[in-house]
Amino acid sequence: MFIVEIDIEKCEACGDCVENCPEQMIAMVEEDGKKYAMFTGDPDVCSGCLSCEASCEKDAVTVTEY
Ligand code: SF4
Numbered sequence: 650m651f652i653v654e655i656d657i658e659k660c661e662a663c664g665d666c667v668e669n670c671p672e673q674m675i676a677m678v679e680e681d682g683k684k685y686a687m688f689t690g691d692p693d694v695c696s697g698c699l700s701c702e703a704s705c706e707k708d709a710v711t712v713t714e715y
């Protein structure tokens with residue numbers, strides 16, 4: 650299984666990781682006026698393709714295999 654962590658301090662809500670995930674595992678959320686990307690999928694379904702990590706120019710996404 651894979652855990653996808655998104656550093657909300659670095660995330661600028663560009664949406665690239667959301668668009669580039671072939672499994673629709675990442676969603677944009679908004680809390681207290683700040684928008685950021687969040688992993689909302691099933692860690693067992695995430696293929697670990699690293700597309701989200703590679704697409705983030707802010708280095709905010711880290712994919713780790715468990
Ligand atoms: S690609 Fe990076 S900066 Fe853009 S929404 Fe995803 S985590 Fe945030």
Ligand code: SF4
Pocket residue numbers: 651653669670671672673674675694695696697698699700701702712
């Ligand atoms: S590793 Fe691949 S399948 Fe998993 S969340 Fe990232 S883009 Fe989606």
